[in-house]
Amino acid sequence: MTYLTMVLGVLALIILAASLIYTFKVGKLVSERKSTYDTQINEKVQDHPYMRNPIFLTYIIAGVLALAYIFYLAFTISG
Secondary structure (H helix, E strand, O other), X not given: OOHHHHHHHHHHHHHXXXXXXXXXXXXXXXXXXXXXXXXXXXXXXXXXXXXXXXXXXXXXXXXXXHHHHHHHHXXXXXX
């Protein structure tokens, strides 16, 4: 694997991790606010708040794809 590819892969994973942490913090801040205008949340979503959130699913899918691409490059370039 070339040095540039490895640096870009690590940089992508750092950005992905920082974005995930930031999303958790914003989600926690929003959930702490009490508003009288909010409607009742579906019970299925209350049981699984992270797996029913499309933002978290996007992070998981993007992370898996990024790792798959990094491993693909690692095996094809060095081989």
